[in-house]
Amino acid sequence: MKETMMDYINEQGKTCKDIMGKYEENLESFKQVIDRKRPKNWLILATGSSLNATLSAKYYMEKVAGVSIDVIEPFTFVHYEKLKSTTDFILAISQSGHSSSTIEALKKANTTGNIPTAVLTANLNSPITNDADLVIDIGCGIEKVGYVTKGFSATVLTLMLMGLVSGNALGSLTAEEELQEIAEFNTAIEKIPYVIERSESFYRQFAEELNRIPRFATIGYGPTVGTAKESETKFTETVRVPTQGFELEAFMHGPYLEVDESYGIVFIQTKSQHSERAEKLKAYFSKYTDHCFSITTGTEDNEKTMSVGIELDEFKSTLLLVIPFQILAYRITSGRGIDIEKDIFVDFDEVLKSKI
Incomplete structure (x- = not known):
């Protein structure tokens, strides 16, 4: 199989x-x-x-x-x-x-x-x-x-x-x-199976909304910038809509100007001195788009926030925080009717020689 x-x-x-x-x-x-x-x-x-x-x-x-x-x-x-x-x-x-x-x-x-x-x-x-x-x-x-x-x-x-x-x-x-x-x-x-289970539940809860969003941004800081960039890679590979992973402060220097009512923003938050600033940014843009979500360490869930169910220091947090984005990429892709098992651009590597 x-x-x-x-x-x-x-x-x-x-x-x-x-x-x-x-x-x-x-x-x-x-x-x-x-x-x-x-x-x-x-x-x-x-x-x-x-x-x-x-x-x-x-x-x-x-x-x-x-x-x-x-x-x-x-x-x-x-x-x-x-x-x-x-x-x-x-x-x-x-x-x-x-x-x-x-x-x-x-x-x-x-x-x-x-x-x-x-x-x-x-x-x-x-x-x-x-x-x-x-x-x-x-x-x-x-x-x-x-x-x-x-x-x-x-x-x-x-x-x-x-x-x-x-x-x-x-x-x-x-x-x-x-x-x-x-x-x-x-x-x-x-905790990995538990994080997968929670991610599946989070998608089911917001599937109708997530499947309609035409543009995503993911915002992290410190180590989670890597998580944000991987969400960018996974979403563009599979969901195939414009998606960017941003560092928290970098988003505030220009990219925020494209936010409108259809824009989806996912904030990655860890137990860090910077989490308060991320919360402030989320609160600000929640007035302009309903599609503001958070993926966090810890155990506290609330409206449009999913925790991974465990406290982790921010330096190790990336090991678990990427999993919800993998699940969301796969499920949103299916929800939009995209068949990622069907090859596209089949001659890409042959023409561009990006792989040998």
Whole structure:
């Protein structure tokens, strides 16, 4: 039977548990590189959902590992960027392992000769694995549906665990702190089926309204900007209406001017000093459009607000907060009668060579 996007959404809990169960073994070679090289200034090369996953994990990684991370799109790196002299570790991410631009960027990175390179991929036999010093398994297997979901969550989790392992190796975390972080990850992952269930219920409650909205914006801050950008990717891939993911303050500098009564806004809120500002923005635009929703951490639900049912610090929150957007993308697509199993632009990769 052919797998669907929903099948992979439902597999996320098991996939993340499997990753937690073998992360020390999977990241042993990576830890050895960190132990030996002691890198503090990382460069991550990623595009598409891999980029969104990186943005979702970056601040957690920096926090626990005590490193600085630059994130650059591969095409931009190849054609416009100059490698910083301080860069001492380069990680390229491609779930499929076939991204042409990421492979090209990794080849450019290798011309430096003395900076260790690694690739994070779900396909250990893919072309990208030929151009790195180290290959790291994302841990989700091959996702046969083009609109990635469990691969996204697996990438976020594996990146966060790479940060955790690095923090241990570089002395930024004590053994007790690492164990506490692992316990919090395990607690969050146990909640994934519950978050899926709540997301399904949220869609059913507002299906008629959501299925009619012609334009969406998702607004986040800090780590959840990555979640907002992934909602943009998923909605444009599947619902196929104009959708943008914004950083909270960036939305206030121009984009807000397009809001009208048909406009849909989803606010992503975490336990943060910035949540009050997001609430203020939501209250303001609720006077101009009825289509203001919130997805939050914690356990409190109210009108057009869905919580994930667990308190999470904002740096780990992205692991769960993306799930409602995956569900909404899939269900709104079905609600609008769009068949995402039917291929469109079938000659795209052949003509544009975006994958090899």
